Amino acid sequence: DGGITQSPKYLFRKEGQNVTLSCEQNLNHDAMYWYRQDPGQGLRLIYYSQIVNDFQKGDIAEGYSVSREKKESFPLTVTSAQKNPTAFYLCASSPIGQGRSGELFFGEGSRLTVL
Amino acid sequence: AQTVTQSQPEMSVQEAETVTLSCTYDTSENNYYLFWYKQPPSRQMILVIRQEAYKQQNATENRFSVNFQKAAKSFSLKISDSQLGDTAMYFCAFMKHPSGGSNYKLTFGKGTLLTVNP
Numbered sequence: 001d002g003g004i005t006q007s008p009k010y011l012f013r014k015e016g017q018n019v020t021l022s023c024e025q026n027l028n029h030d031a032m033y034w035y036r037q038d039p040g041q042g043l044r045l046i047y048y049s050q051i052v053n054d055f056q057k058g059d060i061a062e063g064y065s066v067s068r069e070k071k072e073s074f075p076l077t078v079t080s081a082q083k084n085p086t087a088f089y090l091c092a093s094s095p096i097g098q099g100r101s102g103e104l105f106f107g108e109g110s111r112l113t114v115l
Numbered sequence: 116a117q118t119v120t121q122s123q124p125e126m127s128v129q130e131a132e133t134v135t136l137s138c139t140y141d142t143s144e145n146n147y148y149l150f151w152y153k154q155p156p157s158r159q160m161i162l163v164i165r166q167e168a169y170k171q172q173n174a175t176e177n178r179f180s181v182n183f184q185k186a187a188k189s190f191s192l193k194i195s196d197s198q199l200g201d202t203a204m205y206f207c208a209f210m211k212h213p214s215g216g217s218n219y220k221l222t223f224g225k226g227t228l229l230t231v232n233p
Contacts, residue, residue, distance in 0.1 A: 092160075106161070107159075108157075
C-alpha cells in the first residue's frame with residue numbers, strides 16, 4: 001500500500017545525544033516536510049524539501065538537520081543543540097502541481113522523549 | 116509572513132447536530148490555498164477539504180463545507196450531521212500559491228479540539 005512510514009514510533013534519548021528519525025514515502029511525491037507538534041502550539045515547520053538534494057529551513061530549524069539524497073527518504077536528525085527536543089514529530093509528503101499542491105499526506109508520527 | 120489563527124481551542128457538539136469551526140488568516144498575498152486537516156485520536160492527520168482563493172464558490176466534501184470570506188480573511192469549517200468519528204483535532208492551514216518554482220510551505224493554526232458527544 002502507498003503511504004508514509006515513520007520510524008521509530010517512540011524514541012528515548014539521553015541529553016547530549018543526537019537522534020535520527022526516519023521518514024520514507026512510496027507515493028512518488030516531490031515535496032516532503034517535517035513538523036513538530038507540541039500541545040497548544042499546533043504544527044510548526046522544521047524543514048521541507050521540494051526536490052532531491054535540496055531543502056529549506058522552516059520556522060524552527062535550529063538544532064535540527066535533514067538530508068534528501070533520495071526522493072523517497074527525508075530523515076530528520078535532532079541534534080544535541082536542540083534545547084527542548086521532547087515532542088511529537090510528523091513527517092509529510094505532497095505532490096507538486098497536478099492541482100494538488102498543499103495536499104499533505106502524513107505519517108503516524110514519532111514521539112521523542114529526552115530523559 | 117502568513118499567520119493562521121484558530122480562536123476556539125475546544126468545542127463540543129451533539130451527535131447529528133451541526134458545528135462550525137473558525138479560522139482567520141493574515142496575508143498580503145492575493146492567490147493562495149486554504150485547507151482543513153483532521154487529526155483523530157489515532158494521530159494520523161488527513162486532509163478534510165481544500166479551497167483555492169481565486170474560486171468564489173465554497174468547497175464542499177460530503178458533510179464538510181467551508182465558508183470562505185476572502186475580504187474578511189476568514190475560512191470556517193462547517194460539519195453537518197456530526198458523527199462520533201468526527202471527534203478530532205482540526206487544523207486550518209494556509210499556503211501561498213507557488214509560482215516559478217517557489218516554495219510549497221504550509222502554515223498551520225494551533226488547532227481546535229472537537230468532541231462529538233453521543
